Amino acid sequence: MTIADSTTNTALVDYENLYIDGRWSAPTTADRIIVKSPTTEAVIGGVPEAREGDIDAAVAAARRAFDEPGGWAHWSPDRRREVLERFAVELEGRGADMALRVSSQNGMPIWLAEQFEAGFPPVLLRYYSELAAAGQEEIRQGMLGKQALVLREPIGVVAAIVPWNVPQAITFLKLAPALAAGCTIVLKPAPETVLDAFLMAEAAHAAGLPEGVLNVVPAGREVGAYLVEHPGIDKVSFTGSTAAGRSIASTCGRLLRPVTLELGGKSAAIVLDDADLGANLESFFASTLLNNGQICWLGTRVLAPRSRYEEVVDMVTDLARSLTIGDPLDPATKLGPLVSARQRDRVEGYIAKGRAEGARLTTGGGRPEGFDRGWFVEPTIFADVDRKATIAQEEIFGPVLSVIAYEDDQDAVDIANDSQYGLGGSVWTSDPQRGADFARRVRTGTIGVNAYSNDPTSPFGGVKSSGMGRELGPEGMTAFQQLKTIYLDQPND
Ligand code: NAD
16 A cells, blocks of 8 residues: 655555465564654554564465475476566566665665666576576486486575665575575565565566465564574575574574575775776775665775875765765765664764774764754764774774775785675776786685676675675575486496
8 A cells, every 4th residue: 555645755655464375465463564764764654564473374385385296396497487587577667666665765875776676686587597497407427337317406495584775686686596496485574674575575476476486574583583493494595694694593503404694794995006096986985885885795994005095095085075965765865874773873883983992083973964854874984993993893884984004915915804704895906907816815705806796697695704605696596406416327428
């Protein structure tokens, strides 16, 4: 149901039912998740909050859909591709609404929501359904003279748990490969971003996804933990904080349940002594401050050579000052509000910590003038940050950069690797070969030279406390498959 709200001029979106087993069904309790605009702080919608009984129903539906003889898991990849192509088309038809819903809920600038949240999911659906259709079995010629048939079978019922920062793109890092592989899914969106998940369910329904193949149960941590433990789940795919990831990993360890974890980061943006940062400012912004600083792979530790330290500090400071802060629905906005009051408190806590630890604040540090409503924080740059300082080691998840000086290339590598995390990163240089050679020395799952941009074809994920496993690329589908070998009592060809 959509009602025009004249006070905020934003649509108010309310849902009464959960999407379980291919239909909109009444929730087991009257509990609700209420969504507020991070810009106006006004209520913009609500959905039922799933409780344990709803999780049971969703898992049971996904289980039936997976186990059913001749069902989704047993369809040919080509047949699944037809449905997933319709799903992509239905999402495209809702693209503008999707971008609007995400921006309205989490403060993501609308131009970014159009690219990431509306644009990326259909691309992923098409990429993975083609990949699955390209063949999931092969005959191996054995060393002992006989052949074996190696199959990639769908792993089963997947619990997909996603955060609020890039909700649709992250959802489809899981849904697209899992569905293409033949899995069925129970999706638990984060409470902050639920309205987009319901629109996505509408698209799936319109596309004719069979009953039970996709179930959407928004809830908080406790119910999320219940889902992770549920006996009907075969695989957990989680994106979120490292703390939650550890807890989920320990449950999955006890249950011997396969799990993929995409967790936090504190990546390094390493400016080499030959860098022409001025020529790459837009890319540098996208690699360090995109989405109001709320992306896991951002390079929030800027490493600058001592020989050019003040120049780099000035450039990064000027960049931060140049950003247009405002309503995320305004296409001119570069930096919107943070997702919630809680997130703003957290970021402000880190800014206070940076000051207390003696870092030099070159710009920002407060709330922008003229915004008496909304969870805005100024883009904030700290210089003279000690490599061991709290703001150099912990993930802030807001528009705050720490500029750290290094002496030579080896020192830069050492500082970059002096982190519990290893998710993203970037190297800035006038010599691309030098950049690629340098990138090899950084202990991280992904890193860019003079830009950082994910691509569907290449694996994405972290090392150390940034996670386990990979999404994207063929590896991202392997995560939803189980290998089976059938030894054929037949001689090699
Ligand atoms: P969060 O861990 O609090 O929540 C993420 C999701 O997990 C939510 O849906 C939440 O309800 C659920 N959840 C939390 N604890 C759970 C538990 N014990 N069992 C089951 N479900 C649980 O994280 P957040 O604050 O929503 O998101 C920000 C974090 O996510 C940041 O640390 C960021 O780096 C990380 N992140 C990582 C990636 C990546 O790909 N590596 C991408 C985006 C965000």
